[in-house]
Amino acid sequence: MRQKSASFANQQIRGLSMKFLCLAYGDEDGWHALSEGEKREVLAQDAVIRDRGNLMAVVQIQVTSVRNWDRNLEVTDVPYAQHTLPLAGFSVIEAESLKEVIELVSNTPCARARGVIEIRPFWDLRSNGA
Numbered sequence: 001m002r003q004k005s006a007s008f009a010n011q012q013i014r015g016l017s018m019k020f021l022c023l024a025y026g027d028e029d030g031w032h033a034l035s036e037g038e039k040r041e042v043l044a045q046d047a048v049i050r051d052r053g054n055l056m057a058v059v060q061i062q063v064t065s066v067r068n069w070d071r072n073l074e075v076t077d078v079p080y081a082q083h084t085l086p087l088a089g090f091s092v093i094e095a096e097s098l099k100e101v102i103e104l105v106s107n108t109p110c111a112r113a114r115g116v117i118e119i120r121p122f123w124d125l126r127s128n129g130a
Contacts, residue, residue: 017094020101021122024108025085026115034113045107049091056091085115 034042050056067074079087088110095101098119105117 017096019122019124020093020095020098021120022091022093022101022105023087023118023120024089024091024105024110024115025083025118026088026110026113027085030085030114031109034109038112039109042107042109042112045104046109049093049104049108052094054091054093056089058089059087061086088115 031039046056063077063079065076065078065080067076091105093101093104095104098121101119105111105119108117109115111117
């Protein structure tokens with residue numbers, strides 16, 4: 001694990017863009033609590049992220065969890081991770097730093113509408129140096 005952390009840090013040092021998985025949790029109650037002006041503002045921030053060429057998606061409520069421990073296949077319609085807010089969507093953001101990603105997502109719908117954005121840096125295994 002330590003080796004991957006060093007590799008990730010080296011990518012940042014060399015000035016290469018990093019990728020971040022941003023999981024957006026939120027619900028309709030939070031969305032409806034925003035004023036119409038706030039809704040326009042946060043949707044405009046979503047557009048900024050998409051216009052940079054980043055993947056952004058809204059997820060459906062349906063989930064399928066797959067487990068094959070000891071070659072015993074189990075498929076359920078129950079989410080593995082349990083949260084107080086449902087997963088509403090996700091994005092994959094390419095940026096120079098975590099700080100840049102925080103600035104980008106801090107004014108998106110879930111971050112402003114009583115939800116939360118969970119940011120996880122990741123290595124793209126299709127790239128060299130993964």
